[in-house]
Amino acid sequence: MSKEITSRSENYSQWYNDIVIKAGLADYSAVRGCMVIKPYGYAIWEKMQRQLDTMFKETGHQNAYFPLFVPKSFFSREASHVEGFAKECAVVTHYRLKNDPNGQGVVVDNDAKLEEELIVRPTSETIIWNTYKGWIQSYRDLPILINQWANVVRWEMRTRLFLRTAEFLWQEGHTAHATKEEAIAEAEKMIGVYADFAQKWMAMPVRVGRKSESERFAGAIDTYSIEAMMQDGRALQSGTSHFLGQNFAKAFDVKFINRDSELDYVWATSWGVSTRLMGALVMVHSDDNGLVLPPKLAPTQVVFVPIYKGADELEQISARVAALREELHKRGITTHYDDRDNYKPGFKFNEYEMKGYPVRVAIGARDMQNGTAEVARRDTLTKQIVPQEQLADTVAALLDDIQQNLFNRALEFREQNTTVVNSYDEFKEVLNTKGGFVLAHWDGTAETEQRIKEETKATVRCIPFDLEPEEGRCIYSGKPSKQRAIFALAY
């Protein structure tokens, strides 16, 4: 089955698409740029959602739901929001169909034209801040810490499964605060939650930092992001958190009486991650045999495959497997037993390799005699023979080890592909040969960033929080710089 996949070295982009399709994560749909998330892909997304949702609630947030549609005029309220935000949106202009008078199915009823067009939300700051206006009078009503799980639509011209689709699923947090300091602390806290989730659950190392002005969210004072490195060395922005200042409060006239009995505008943040994380998960760990999943996000962690001749052997193996699975379930490990008799073990092995099941346990007649099982791990594709009585211990330890190994492997790859450069020639040389993250001094201006982008396609991914300030000179303009930024080609 792995022969069905293009190798990474042959065509990285095709390799990615092959895995998404052949592992059964998603499918193309009849609607341009919209995808179908298939059950196996959705099960992974559900595990991500469940964990993120828990982390949001542990940090004091509640879920709510706001309308899918935003009145067109709302987009004009916050000047930099409308200016900076892509205007590729789905526009609803009518609210009724009617039978075609010529008998050709249905047509749009032109009598049912909306007075004001509605936009399918590309993000919800405007509709939410218009709502918050009615909820906030005093500092006692603050903070508001709300998250929404929703679908959004951005009419992308070039789409790719999970990475860039017209419709995608995401969560968007929208918080309101009485002070600037509290809002900034919230935005920082949430980028920290995202980094934690990426590293501990997705086993995906990320660089956390501040976006440059030109890469900021439209309407934000500051945008923080987590940036991960894919196996082709490109960066993938995996989550963002925005300090919005009082911009949206001013646009929607949301004032409150503060502790000093003065009227002031409310401070805001917003933050989100999307099904794009699915794309990152695929690209960061998988190999030429198919999907590789970190055990914490695998819908099923262990698959059992019987190797047998005849019904008697199968029956004996099945009874043993049932007992072994029960032991694993007691430890909270999820399992599947594939006793389909119309497929051979080799076919099944390939299938579970393709789908990235972290651990495979095969048990045959000889294993039954010896009281053993063959345990294979997906990350390294290595096998070991294990006494059945030690299986639960071994598998539990193995799952932890796989989770850690995937993280270490990705981290090592990122470190090997992160280069410090001190001249523009060196910068271009690294981008053209090795790729990856390039740490370079930059004068901080949008103009320089734009020129570098035009000449090399590389952009400032972020100014990482964990990098100490360091005096230097911009590799492009030669002007003074206080800190290196991460440059990279990006998805």
Add this chain to the structure above:
Amino acid sequence: MSKEITSRSENYSQWYNDIVIKAGLADYSAVRGCMVIKPYGYAIWEKMQRQLDTMFKETGHQNAYFPLFVPKSFFSREASHVEGFAKECAVVTHYRLKNDPNGQGVVVDNDAKLEEELIVRPTSETIIWNTYKGWIQSYRDLPILINQWANVVRWEMRTRLFLRTAEFLWQEGHTAHATKEEAIAEAEKMIGVYADFAQKWMAMPVRVGRKSESERFAGAIDTYSIEAMMQDGRALQSGTSHFLGQNFAKAFDVKFINRDSELDYVWATSWGVSTRLMGALVMVHSDDNGLVLPPKLAPTQVVFVPIYKGADELEQISARVAALREELHKRGITTHYDDRDNYKPGFKFNEYEMKGYPVRVAIGARDMQNGTAEVARRDTLTKQIVPQEQLADTVAALLDDIQQNLFNRALEFREQNTTVVNSYDEFKEVLNTKGGFVLAHWDGTAETEQRIKEETKATVRCIPFDLEPEEGRCIYSGKPSKQRAIFALAY
């Protein structure tokens, strides 16, 4: 606070709206017919979702996600679907905005007109069956048992919070089967799951039965529904499950090789419940003091309110409450401690009554001396003094009792308001005075049903499964009838 609510006897409809707004379940939005589901309302919906999702998975279903948009032409494929389905849909005609040349914000970019309009899904049979076509070749690919949690839009002219909104949240199951019998069994199984959920979790008794032809889902061969009685005697259809025959498979050309190696069309079902259940939940249990929630769906089951003078008393009470809450948490009971010092106990009592917290525990200085607590139950508004050492036992039993009592109370109300009639005069008399469910013989024709509806506004809610066949004569036409149907005014 209860004075803020209109009483049921004064204006039932206004009473309902008052509770939804004042208990903080939902709010109106800037978009006509679309609502905001507020955190407290969403927390109840999440509990419903979590339980339904568990029940769907226990019956072998998986979640997936299909596009928000449906190409207009898809609606013309299944003739009765397009004919019967309301054509009030949100129609996307353009995919870009642009800056207004006159500087007045943004306008629709007329250069960005879609070749074919997209409809925001009012339901997803068409887009899903178009997708299934690519997934099904042989009986080995069947059954497909998929559910989707999603938002849908139906452009209703008259909307009411939760009960009828332009956008609403729901789940829609869409299954594909190799045989007619299997599909029918699936449709029946899922209406059973809904009935179970309504009765065991919502504490809401329902009548389960078959819809009349004119009330069937557009494109279905048979529609089953659960019907609940609200406190004004009206019926609320709370969930439906459809046996779709081969209609959608034929419309989208979905054939498979069956076990006899013959090419045949696939058999289908679909089934759904929506945020409308929130409306049912409010209307079935609440009273003139506010919301009443069954403990199994209450976001927080027990609230503790301290009654104190001065910081010392508060400190002592708080320490005791912490220990008591811990005991409850060990039993899986959710609690909240309201020690806000800027509100008086009476204000708090009203607030939790309004929000329907099932149990309230108040502890004051005298309780501390006596080792007691005052326990109040929301359903009956009665109180008892309980020794603190018995509090956990008492509260646990009380929550079970409240859950059962709410069901019993609603069942008794329904039974008292269900009337068997044998003539049309009697039928009209009951509808005009007592209301409720009326069990009457009906000749089974759409014509008679239509006339009765025109004359009395009552509709056939369902032909209940649990009613034994019984020979009789239609109350309207006098023609022979084999079974009584439930007639009622409905939401």
